[in-house]
Amino acid sequence: MPGLGDSLDASHQYLCRADEVGPSELRRFKFGKVQIVLINTGQGYVALRDSCPHQGAPLSGGILLGTMLPSDVGVRNYGREGEILRCPWHSWEFDIWTGRSLHDPGRMRVKRYAVSVIGEDIYVATGNKSGLADGTAGLPSSTD
Ligand code: FES
Numbered sequence: 001m002p003g004l005g006d007s008l009d010a011s012h013q014y015l016c017r018a019d020e021v022g023p024s025e026l027r028r029f030k031f032g033k034v035q036i037v038l039i040n041t042g043q044g045y046v047a048l049r050d051s052c053p054h055q056g057a058p059l060s061g062g063i064l065l066g067t068m069l070p071s072d073v074g075v076r077n078y079g080r081e082g083e084i085l086r087c088p089w090h091s092w093e094f095d096i097w098t099g100r101s102l103h104d105p106g107r108m109r110v111k112r113y114a115v116s117v118i119g120e121d122i123y124v125a126t127g128n129k130s131g132l133a134d135g136t137a138g139l140p141s142s143t144d
Helices: none
Strands: 012-017 026-031 034-040 045-049 063-068 078-086 093-095 115-118 121-125
Touching: 012 026, 012 034, 034 121, 045 115
Parallel strands: none
Antiparallel strands: 012 121, 026 034, 034 045, 063 078, 078 093, 115 121
């Protein structure tokens, strides 16, 4: 494992080298009981908890796609290709930039982790110096 960069502390976990995750690829990482899915968006990296807030499916088994955008009556406007993650079990969809579900963004979201790329190495901020704790800051991660 590479050393931590000057701007990182012990709450950051090394994931992999940047060239190990291709564009639009989903890659699963596991640290104890916590799983993370790392997404190479082609414009940067996003890390989400690899567990759907509905029934716990591994989101790393999902697919990236776009969605229908607001438009005039009778007009179909598809966009945001690669920014929506569809769960493999029941097809709930999540905005990868916010973690919020498309159908209930105010109540349902997937936890996001801040990603840092130092040189060629990717780190994720756990927010907890003891490791990847299940932080709950912000919105609830499920309706339970
Ligand atoms: S477990 Fe993800 S939509 Fe049901």
